[in-house]
Amino acid sequence: MKIKVINPNTSAGMTDGIRNAAEVATRPTTEIIAVSPDMGPASIESYYDEYLSIPGVLEEVKKGDADAYVIACYGDPGLQAAREITTSPVIGIAEASLYMASMLAARFSVVTVLPRIKTMIEELVASYGMQHRVLHVRTTPMCVLDFERDPEAGMEMLRQEGRRAVQEEDAEAILLGCAGMAEFADELEKELGVPVIDGVVAAVKFAEAMVDIGKKTSKLKTYKYPEKKQMTGMLSNFSWG
Template sequence: MKLLVINPNTSQDVTRLIEAEASRSIRPNTELTMATAPFGVAYIETRAESLIGGYAAMQIAAEHYQQYDAIVVAAFGDPGLTALREIMPIPVVGMTEAAVLSACQQGGRFSVIAISQRIQAWYRECIASYGLEGRLASIRALDEPLQHIGQVQENQGERLIELGRRAVEEDGADVLILAGAPLAGLARSVADRMPVPALDGVTCALIQAQAMVDMAAQTPAAGSYTQPPTKPCQGLGAPLAALVGRQPVDA
């Protein structure tokens, strides 16, 4: 099994964190390929940044998907996830959806522990889009600027743990999600310090991507996720234009 793991952020340090956790979450016969957004922002916090990251993820996926069995969008908030599912003939799994669905299987309500205050609105909207806002106990986030996105765990680890404990004690969370690619691997390392299960979106997404390949779901021939209609495209690279417009760019 071959999986393409896309970091829609531009930070190579974050990609390395994702890869380290992803490598712990795969079977012996599963191969990983990591890809980092060639444009955009170091870490996504806003709706606008999410759209840019989603476009970067679509471009990477279009260029490489034929070599893989499934794709993982490795950013909390799932930039471009539903659009990728619409055009890809292979399974596409997102960190947020995978984490919140896994959380719902382990408890009644879950809390998200995030790296910034600004990110909260986008996270809430994403969770609501999956119909799970009623299961969200809270989002708790760091409240100071990040000095280095690749060192959030080292610099803010104790504060993140405290936010998790408060979410359990004050918000009634049954499960914690340590959100965002910069926190990849943290849930595994602090699980014994948390009073409830702590989930990592990378872990959840990799496990579910492998399961989706195992299920060998049929590519839809009808419904809203069937192939897009044929139409002219302009300004897109040929691989993406072939998927979005169903014809060459110069047609």
């Protein structure tokens, strides 16, 4: 099977890290296609960044070149729209991490990047009906790409916030709230003594399972293909039908 993992930002280094995390987690017979869109922000740390990343994500899904798609940003940008344009499963890494955590722990906390995205993640958690399971969204002073530039500092930030979540909040699992944090999960889990869930790994494993059992995205109503209409200007390539 082919699973396309879409890094919604345009950082090639981060895409390489995401590819490595996905390939380690999946079976040898699963082909991972890791891509960044041709257009979009260098990193996603605001609503503005997130919304501008969505056309690039949809463009990659629209190619129809995989058995399943993973959106590898913790905001799950474009997830619902992507499901409208394919029958293949489409999974967001935040969604996958929350669902996996709910099967492993009663209560858990998210550790993520800059404080400004705390509200964004809290709203996302609520949209998945998980606000009663998430104890806290903990932030660090580091940007998304800082974890790539200085992994030692990144690990220390995650260690500190993860330890506070476990000791002060009784978090029974930790969710890493950025696709660029995948490499830290195993070491953190050993140190903290609770499950540490990387959304990229969770999403590709769910994708493998869905493809294995032949499940497709429902086209009955909500996720049926978009109505035929023309788009204009910069969106002319997104006309449907």
